[in-house]
Amino acid sequence: MTLEHKVRGVDHTAFPTFDPAGTVRFYRDVLGFPVVHSICAAGWGPENHPDFIHFFFDIGNDDRIAFFYYFGLEPVHDHERGDVYAGFGPDVPEFFVRSRHLAIHVDDQDDLLEYRRRLDDSSWPVEMQIQHETIESIYTHDPNGYMVEFTRxxxxVTPQEDLDANLTIDALLDVVAEPEPSFGKLLARKAELIVARAADWEAGASAATGDAVAQV
Amino acid sequence: MTALYVLDVPENTTVAKVAAEAGAAVGKVGPYFEITADESIVVDRRATGCRHAVWYSCVAGVAGGRIVQHDKDALRVDPA
Structure with a gap:
């Protein structure tokens, strides 16, 4: 049975910063994200928690990105790769270091290019603009080293892509439950699920992506 | 028989078309193209016009065979 889906997007996602001035310049002054909330908190608790400021920017849709600035806390690592939260040595592959990011949605190319202009006029110009054929994105890193993407x-998205995503995930769970999961094993398992479950699928019948179709 | 499944979305349609031109049979299973052949299935990447993001994510499933080539030139599925 399907669980009712009651959540309403991102309330906030939070990151530490050692550079509140740069962070405010980047999000408020360059990108134009309004400051919508902040908390000035005296340190408390058992860990000698420092005094801190927790401040929030609106990223659209009333969703928010938030930062913690801790008075007196020095950077927690000195790796050159990564961001202020996590640093990585040379043994960690670059694709892994670059995997974690926040992607912010815009409606169309005009809006994407507007944010490109704002970034290119700043100290944090766009590092990449890529059309992935179905989406177009720009990327940069904020003053804390966090990767930020804007995408349109x-x-x-077509209904059949929801079906495909569900078959992918079911196939993935099956192959990771066995030894030595691989892409080839996933495609073989997914072919079985397509044959079993896709034939009866009809556009608009979203239940076909879930429990209403017999499990194989 | 070797079967290659490709989701029917606009950017994937040339993959099925090029496979058919190369001799494979193309049917449908729900919203998927089912591309089948007794021998190998070969799709020329340049003939599809696909660039890398779509090309390297166009395969939904493989039955009765395995992918032996999937690079900038071609996708090739050989019988198991």
Whole structure:
């Protein structure tokens, strides 16, 4: 049975910063994200928690990105790779270091290019602009080293892509439950699920992506 | 028989078309193209017009065979 989906997006996602001035310049002054909330908190608790400021920027849709600035806390690592939260040595592959990011949605190319202009006029210019054929994105790193993406869809997501995503995940769970999961094993398992479950699928019948279709 | 499944979305349609031109049979299973052949299935990447993001994520499933080539030139599925 399907669980009712009652959540309403991102309330906030939070990151530490050692550079509140740069962070405010980047999010408020360069990107134009309003400051919508902040908490000035005296340190408390058992760990000698420092006094801190917890401040929030609106990223659209009433969703928010938030930061913690801790008075007196020095940077917690000195790795050159990564961000202020996590640093990585040379043994960690670059694709892994670059995997974690926040992607902010815009409606169309005009809006994407507007944010590109704002970033390119700042100390944090766009590092990459990529059309992935179905989406177009720009990327930069904020003053804390966190990767930020702006993205727009080049066409609406189709209902069959929801079906495909669900078959992928079911196939993935099956192959990671066995020894030595691989891409080839996933594609073989997914082919079985397609044959078993996709034939009866009809656009608009979203239940077909879930429990209403017999499990294989 | 070797079967290659490709989701029917706009950017994938040329993959099925090029496979058919190369001799494979193309049917449908729900919203998927089912591309089948007794021998190998070969799809020329340049003929599809796909760039890398779509090309390297166009395969939904493989039955009765395995992918032996999936690079900038071609996708090739050989019988198991």
């Amino acid at each position: 869809a080049m066409r609406p």
